[in-house]
Amino acid sequence: MAAEDRTKGTPTGASGIARPPRSRLDQPKAPRRRLLPEYDPETFGRFSERIARFLGTWRFISWMTLVIIVWVLWNIFAPTAWRYDQYPFIFLTLMLSLQASYAAPLILLAQNRQADRDRVTYEQDRKQNERSIADTEYLTREIAALRMGLGEVATRDWIRSELEDLMRDLGGRHALLPAESDEDR
16 A cells, blocks of 8 residues: 655655656646657648759759759869869769758658648548539439429410310300390390
8 A cells, every 4th residue: 555755745655666746637747848859740841842842843953953063063173172072973972862862751741741632622522522412413303393293283385275175165065055036135
């Protein structure tokens, strides 16, 4: 059973080793110190997208080509004391490898962010398509119900034909009845 160390006022376990005080569950924990610096992933993502967008342009290729040409020409034609990267251009290779090692993950990060945006867009499009299909089916049912209802409604032409038939019937009956004189009226 846990006893309390009377001299220090801290709880101790069965082994007599002092335990850290329990934190209260109704209060937030104090922030911990972190070894790595904190960063905003959204800001870093936007930055990586800008770099990836720049790396995919002719401007970048032109600048990279110009830098490499100047680098090579400088290290071939400059005075020997000023050359910092002799013929096999090991330092140039190192710089290009370093640039590629940073560019590749940034491009992948930008592609992942674009894929996430595309996934959200596709999901919204799918939901919109489902709503459109449901609306279309509803309207189709309504039109079918109206057509069925119109089949039972008397149209102007139908009423006209019925009245003409009645007039013909009345005209035929009038001819069959004996003629009435003006006095019988």
